[in-house]
Amino acid sequence: MAQSFTLALNCPDRPGIVHAVTGAIFAHGGNILESRQFDDRETGRFFLRIVFETQAAVSALSDAFASLASDLAMDWKVVPTGQPVKTLILVSKFDHCLGYLLYKTRMGELPMDIVAVASNHPANALTVSTIGDIPFHHLPITKDSKAEQEARIKALVEESGAELIILARYMQILSDDLAAYLSGRCINIHHSFLPSFKGAKPYHQAHARGVKMIGATAHYVTADLDEGPIIHQAAEAVTHEDSPDDLVRKGREIESRVLGRAVGWHVTHRVFPNGAKTVVFGN
Structure with missing residues (x-):
C-alpha cells in the first residue's frame, strides 16, 4: 500500500533543486499530491514542501534525500504525513x-x-x-x-x-x-x-x-x-x-x-x- 510522506527542506538557492528533488521522488515510485515553494531573493535561500505517496520504505527515501542534501547543502526532513x-x-x-x-x-x-x-x-x-x-x-x-x-x-x-x-x-x-x-x-x-x-x-x-x-x-x-x-x-x-x-x-x-x-x-x-x-x- 502506498503511504503519504511530507518532505520539508530549505537550502541555498540554485537552478535544478526542484528537478533533483522531484526526480528522487519519481525514482522511488512517488506521486506528488501537493507542492509549495518559495525563493527568498533577500537571503538567497529556497524553501520547499512536498506531500507525496509511495510504496518505498522510509529508509530508502532517507538515503535518497541524504545524498541530495550533501550536494545541495539542504536542511531537510521527511516524515509520514499526519504523524503525531x-x-x-x-x-x-x-x-x-x-x-x-x-x-x-x-x-x-x-x-x-x-x-x-x-x-x-x-x-x-x-x-x-x-x-x-x-x-x-x-x-x-x-x-x-x-x-x-x-x-x-x-x-x-x-x-x-x-x-x-x-x-x-x-x-x-x-x-x-x-x-x-x-x-x-x-x-x-x-x-x-x-x-x-x-x-x-x-x-x-x-x-x-x-x-x-x-x-x-x-x-x-x-x-x-x-x-x-x-x-x-x-x-x-x-x-x-x-x-x-x-x-x-x-x-x-x-x-x-x-x-x-x-x-x-x-x-x-x-x-x-x-x-x-x-x-x-x-x-
Whole structure:
C-alpha cells in the first residue's frame, strides 16, 4: 500500500533543486499530491514542501534525500504525513489556550501526542481545561528556585521525548539558558500584537494608549524576550467603550485561535525559520 510522506527542506538557492528533488521522488515510485515553494531573493535561500505517496520504505527515501542534501547543502526532513508530534504544554493560571489545544487535538484536528502538561500552579488552579489522563506536573517556581524549576522542565522534555514545547500562556520569563535549550522547538503565544506592548499587562498598555485594534502573536522562543520569529498574528477592532477587562476577554478568543493555527502549521511541517522571520506555507 502506498503511504503519504511530507518532505520539508530549505537550502541555498540554485537552478535544478526542484528537478533533483522531484526526480528522487519519481525514482522511488512517488506521486506528488501537493507542492509549495518559495525563493527568498533577500537571503538567497529556497524553501520547499512536498506531500507525496509511495510504496518505498522510509529508509530508502532517507538515503535518497541524504545524498541530495550533501550536494545541495539542504536542511531537510521527511516524515509520514499526519504523524503525531510529541508535545509538552506549559501553562499558568490562564488555561484557555490549553483548553483549545486539548479540544483540537481530541477532535483529530491537530496531529499531536500531548505527552505532558506542566504548570507553575497546581491542577486545581486550572478552571477551563480537562486534562484527563495526560500526565500533569506541578512545577512551582520562586525567585530563588528558578534554576531548579527550569532544570525540571529540561528533564521533563528529555524523559517525555517532547519534540515541541508550547507556552500556552505560561507566564514566566525563560532564562537565556532554557530559551537556548528550547530554540527551534518552542512556540509562545503573546497576548499582544507584537512588536507593540511587550512585557506585562499588554492589554492594559493598549487601553492606556487608546488603541483601535488588539491582537495576538504566536512566535518561536528565543533568548530575546518576545522577539522570536513570528509564525502567525491576528487582530480585532476595539473602541473607546471597551474597558481593559473587555480587551482581555476579546483577547482570549484571539490568543486561542492564533496559537492553534500556528501550532497546526508547525506540526504539519509548514513553517520554516528564515533568520529573524519565518516562511509559512499556510493552508
